[in-house]
Amino acid sequence: MPAAAVIKEQNELFPVFLKLEHLRVLVVGGGNVGLEKLTALLQNSPTITIKVVAIQFNEAVLQLALNHDNISLVPKAFNPEDVAGSDIVIVAVNDREASRAISLEAKRQGKLVNVADTPDLCDFYLSSVVRKGNLKIAISTNGKSPTMAKRLKETFNEVLPDELDQVLDNLQQIRNRLKGDFASKVTQLNDITKVLVTSAPEKKKAAKKKQSVLFYAFLAVVFTLLGVVLSSFAPVQEVLVQAQEYGKSIDKLFYWMILAGFVAQMVDGALGMGYGVTSTTILMSLGVNLPAISGSIHTAEVFSSGASGYSHYKYGNVNKKLFKVLLIPGVIGAILGAYLLSVVGEEYGSSVRPFLASYTLVLGARIFYAAFRKTKARKKIKKAGWLAGAGGFLDSFGGGGWGPLVASTLISKGRTPRFVIGSVSITEFFVALASSLTFFVMLGLSHLHIILGLVIGGVIAAPIAARLAGKLPVKTMFIAVGSLVIIWSLRILLKAVGLF
Template identity: 85%
Template sequence: MTITEIKEQNELFPVFLKLEHLCVLVVGGGNVALEKLTALLQNSPRTTIKVVAIEFNKAVLQLAQEHHAISLVPKAFSPEDLAGADVVIVAVNDRSASREISNEAKRQGRLVNVADTPELCDFYLSSVVRKGNLKIAISTNGKSPTMAKRLKETFNETLPEELDEVLDNMQQIRNRLKGDFSAKVTQLNNITKVMAKSEGAPKEPVAVPWWKKLFLGSLIAAVFVLLGLWLSTYAPVQAAMGQTSAFAHSIDPLFYWMILAGFAAQMVDGALGMGYGVTCTTILMSLGVNLPAISGSIHTAEVFSSGASGYSHYKYGNVNKKLFKVLLIPGVIGAVVGAYLLSVVGEEYGDYVRPFLAFYTLILGARIIYAAFRKTKQRKKIKKAGWLAGAGGFLDSFGGGGWGPLVTSTLISKGRTPRFVIGSVSITEFFVALASSVTFFAMLGMSHLHIILGLILGGLIAAPIAAQLAGKLPVKTMFIAVGSLVIIWSLRILLKAVGVF
């Protein structure tokens, strides 16, 4: 006779409520009540909420001022407070009082949640992952809210921002489908079937006959042999080797340092979304390169390195397409206007702009580092991102740098995921740098080719490595690294403005 052990299961029924159609009563006015109110407003900001407590802390009072749907009732709880309430949340630091309130609410037919007391709850408030219209609720059956929070953080970092765009596309497809319900379901299943397949699933190999492999290999080898023989009639091998050796000796040693500078700058910029200009300028100045050569060379080389970086970020899935579209056109317009004005009025006016930008980004850098150590990172909606991109493009051209420090740091300080911000800003940077460089070429021409080529070569080598690194760094590490780089960049500009450098 065998005894089968039945494992405990989570038998809670998951449901999403339209709380804006219901009334919620919160009993308590301290930190626990604040946590519950914040969760309610983050998910259903139009919910009507009544808060009953003898006293309220400052944070609850501030929240009530910001949300008119919250009404505060400064009194001790009484059964009459349950009138009109559909859902009751008890958040008082008194177990006996919590039990009495819970019993009274249930007697009157209300659904009750009692903070930190699962046995008194009719429902639990889950940890929620949000990606636009997609919402995932996580429950541990009341056993470990901490584990639910950790899972929430993991999903927030793992799930791409583009999921909301996928949902929009699926809605459009669904609206265009024809036929009865069964036919529509079949069509949608066929469309989404690819999402259920594992990327690592082995594919059936296509059998290629041995004779075909041999034929193709021989044909390719023959082409290379004939090509080599044909070239040798025009340039004998010995002479070609001599010319190659002479060319290598004729290269300015500074060229190799430029490759190193381009590599280092792109590693920083590709991984953190900023710092290309700062890193290049620092290295080139230490090598004794004059400032006009530095400015022109960096803007030109940045076109190629940012192009390689943007492609690499796109390849590794670090780009948010919606954010890219918002930043693109304003950033290009700002870059063209900034480059044109700088070409007309001269570089000295750019020096007046940099300190103001540096002061702003210094504050942002401090906020980013603070956010890295903050337990809960609230994601704020970014308003006027197009204007931000326009300002970044203008300052990058007119002020000699600032696209990454301004745009990347502002977006990250609003709670956006660093990986997708860096990827989206990096791919947009290619178009911004291209627009700026074309304008500079048209107005001033091009020079210092050996510096430009060295920076380009180093940047192309580093771009795919840096893009892959950006997707693997922990979020906290990226926050600290970005914030530190922004502060260093800002302090350098401010110190230079007062004559220290």
């Protein structure tokens, strides 16, 4: 058959939004699949009337029925009489032959049927739904990949602003004030809203260009100020002389420093945490003393986290709203932690880390468990600013913890790992900068050859790691983040009791 004659497969489903509060729904099955269907129905239509028929119900379904008077549970095996009085039938039993029999009976009685994970028996599918107030977007993959529909839902939830509901309210008010017949109102509304379509690409392009200019300008100011501060402790002439000496005496150890920076940033950039743990482990194995490790890592992290943050921003991994919430508290916490550590001494900062490790060990286990859960309920993050402040403080005062504390807490609440990692990484630049400047003022600067090696390796790895964060499957990222947090926490706890 000629290529031009090939008929391309397409989705021929007709999207419809039902007023379920006026309909009666029968759900057959009281297990995990039934729970998933019940949850989806209630989330979209809380006042819906549902009858659930099953031989037995799991605890979650029983609890759901206790909390909702509009759900009635009928503990018995299905029979044809159960279909009577229902408008829609949803089959959620783990038995293909039984599902087929129930589906055929419901269709014989003229009911619309959905059978879980069996597209060929369905009259309709339950789509993934994106909801922003009054706006709802239903996503269908024609029954081929519910997983893809869920991933698109996560993306739309992150990208679409909450203010869309305000836009809808404003348009409704405008519509109510318009005069004329229906055709006239449509014409006027088209004229009012066409700017959203015709100028969107130009606005988006101009906004992106403006953001890039502002970002580069801001970086220039930041690094200029950093250079001024550094020059007050290490004059330019002295730095050049030391650089020449280092250039003449470069040995294999310097290349190991570059490797340490590269590996640490690959881990941190892809998973949102682990820079300090990874680089410390490598540098300790090379025989570098602890004071040199601590000062060098905080300094090098400014440059590597800056490159990482920009890369995540470039690849669209940053949630701007989350970034704004984390920024100021994180910086304030970092300054306070660095100042306090400079005053009281490093031994007090080390005493805090076991408590942090105990908390993150629990979070790591929760994240690892979440990777294998069928449903990951997304919870609202309360007091995220306080979380960022605590993370910044412990990162400076305890010698690490920004990523394990902040990123792991946000991910454990059901936030999409890609956007958490991107937002936490770009915020880490400002946290590390604030911490390092405070350390410079209080303690001065040293160990330039270690810093330089870590910076070179980190800057090389940053764009690669950021790209990887956007490509890894969500389940893989949950497993990787959870494992890293558990390892980091156990290492700190074992070290605290003298077993590491």
